Amino acid sequence: MLTISDLSNEIAGKAILKGLSLTINAGEIHAIMGPNGAGKSTLAYTLGGRPGYEVTGGSVDFDGQDLLAMDPHARAAAGLFLGFQYPVEIPGVSNVQFLREALNAQRKSRGEEPLSGGAFLKLAREKADLLRMDMDMLKRPVNVGFSGGEKKRAEMVQMGILDPKLAILDETDSGLDIDALRICGEGINAIMRKPDKAVLLITHYQRLLDYVKPDFVHVLAGGRIVRSGGPELALELEQHGYEAVA
Amino acid sequence: MTSAALLPTKADEAFRYADLAALATLWPLPAEAVDVAAGETGSLSVVLAGDAPAARDLVITLGEGAVYDLRLLNAGGAYGRIAVKVRLAKGAKFHLGAAQLGGGDQTLEIVTEVVHAEPDAQSSQVVRSVLAGHATGTYLGRVVVDRGAIGTDGEQSIRAMLLDRTATANARPELEIYADDVKCAHGCAVGELDAQGLFYLQSRGLPPAEAKKLMLQAFIAEAFVDAPEEDVLTQAALQALAGLL
Numbered sequence: 001m002l003t004i005s006d007l008s009n010e011i012a013g014k015a016i017l018k019g020l021s022l023t024i025n026a027g028e029i030h031a032i033m034g035p036n037g038a039g040k041s042t043l044a045y046t047l048g049g050r051p052g053y054e055v056t057g058g059s060v061d062f063d064g065q066d067l068l069a070m071d072p073h074a075r076a077a078a079g080l081f082l083g084f085q086y087p088v089e090i091p092g093v094s095n096v097q098f099l100r101e102a103l104n105a106q107r108k109s110r111g112e113e114p115l116s117g118g119a120f121l122k123l124a125r126e127k128a129d130l131l132r133m134d135m136d137m138l139k140r141p142v143n144v145g146f147s148g149g150e151k152k153r154a155e156m157v158q159m160g161i162l163d164p165k166l167a168i169l170d171e172t173d174s175g176l177d178i179d180a181l182r183i184c185g186e187g188i189n190a191i192m193r194k195p196d197k198a199v200l201l202i203t204h205y206q207r208l209l210d211y212v213k214p215d216f217v218h219v220l221a222g223g224r225i226v227r228s229g230g231p232e233l234a235l236e237l238e239q240h241g242y243e244a245v246a
Numbered sequence: 247m248t249s250a251a252l253l254p255t256k257a258d259e260a261f262r263y264a265d266l267a268a269l270a271t272l273w274p275l276p277a278e279a280v281d282v283a284a285g286e287t288g289s290l291s292v293v294l295a296g297d298a299p300a301a302r303d304l305v306i307t308l309g310e311g312a313v314y315d316l317r318l319l320n321a322g323g324a325y326g327r328i329a330v331k332v333r334l335a336k337g338a339k340f341h342l343g344a345a346q347l348g349g350g351d352q353t354l355e356i357v358t359e360v361v362h363a364e365p366d367a368q369s370s371q372v373v374r375s376v377l378a379g380h381a382t383g384t385y386l387g388r389v390v391v392d393r394g395a396i397g398t399d400g401e402q403s404i405r406a407m408l409l410d411r412t413a414t415a416n417a418r419p420e421l422e423i424y425a426d427d428v429k430c431a432h433g434c435a436v437g438e439l440d441a442q443g444l445f446y447l448q449s450r451g452l453p454p455a456e457a458k459k460l461m462l463q464a465f466i467a468e469a470f471v472d473a474p475e476e477d478v479l480t481q482a483a484l485q486a487l488a489g490l491l
Binding site: 048049050051071072073075076077082084087088089090091092093097098099101102103105106109141142158162 | 440441442443445446447448449450451452453454456457460461463464465467468
């Protein structure tokens with residue numbers, strides 16, 4: 001589904017990713033762990049197409065398409081979802097309005113009919129229930145006044161509504177208490193653990209992986225994948241630290 | 247009644263940013279008087295949305311305890327000017343909600359003078375401007391609190407969003423206070439759309455123009471919230487906005 005080959009980039013002239021390669025197949029859940037500053041969030045933003053993240057080498061193939069040539073909204077329509085480490089507040093724009101317009105923009109670009117207001121609300125309610133989020137919160141402006149945990153759950157509700165093929169989740173577990181961590185973990189499984197979908201989890205800790213069991217674990221350090229393994233690698237990292245493993 | 251017959255010059259503060267050539271074609275401006283009697287309530291929406299240059303000159307007098315709600319959408323042709331003078335008697339309430347939306351080489355301006363002539367009157371002004379291309383949007387707003395007008399509450403919230411670096415926003419809220427025990431506040435900001443917010447919306451599938459429109463819609467909604475003609479004004483504003491993106 002996703003093939004990253006020898007990807008290098010820079011931000012404001014500073015090289016961050018230095019020849020990163022990674023392949024993710026449908027049905028797989030991958031976790032990327034690594035020390036601060038290794039380039040984990042940079043990888044997420046680069047795949048999402050954030051302005052200022054200049055690709056200097058390599059390629060990314062997403063289901064047969066050149067991902068790096070696409071605008072951020074086209075990447076979303078092609079089935080990519082980026083879960084933000086720090087979801088952005090948008091004053092005055094309600095979640096419901098934003099998500100309905102976003103979903104219908106995606107559907108339009110895929111040649112599908114727009115979803116009616118009623119059908120959309122039904123879908124939104126279903127996903128909000130899944131993440132135990134009050135529907136009233138979705139009527140409020142996007143992320144404004146939400147706690148850290150509420151923002152992350154709102155991200156997962158968005159993911160449920162938009163129903164992507166590939167989710168790249170950047171530290172979805174940060175800022176979550178124990179209950180919210182479990183709810184988000186279960187949400188990720190319910191929405192994304194399917195034969196035709198895949199997940200790339202970026203995390204510092206084993207605790208999210210207790211709920212969302214990865215098939216593969218990678219260590220990102222110095223802008224490259226320095227080691228890959230199965231779920232046991234995460235446990236090894238937790239015990240011995242990055243320096244010992246990488 | 248007409249305004250002074252002589253065409254103003256840039257030396258006249260209230261016309262400092264005006265398009266005088268366009269103004270000359272409209273001069274002299276007839277002043278439109280609005281009188282709201284004591285205890286009465288009134289409202290007015292003024293929409294400049296045509297292609298031709300347009301200028302309006304409103305003179306509003308509010309009697310004791312009168313309440314008036316004025317909404318302006320200034321999005322018209324090459325030149326659009328709306329001047330408003332308001333005089334508030336004891337305990338009167340005045341609210342202005344205005345949006346200026348311009349692109350190309352448009353010159354748009356809203357010039358207000360709100361006089362609290364007697365005690366305990368309240369005025370609030372919310373002005374939101376969105377400017378693209380080489381457009382210039384100006385708000386000149388003076389609040390005068392006369393001697394003896396104690397208990398006055400005057401507020402101005404002025405914000406402008408520049409969509410292009412070539413657009414210009416002028417914002418000058420002014421207070422002239424000749425009384426003690428008054429509450430007057432103004433806030434003023436000129437900025438650009440939040441790049442992080444735009445990327446966030448786009449990452450969910452909204453094309454850039456749609457993402458901008460959504461954010462700007464929220465921005466100008468503050469000018470028309472709770473207006474008697476909120477829907478009409480919002481629709482007209484959205485139409486003008488679409489032309490800027």
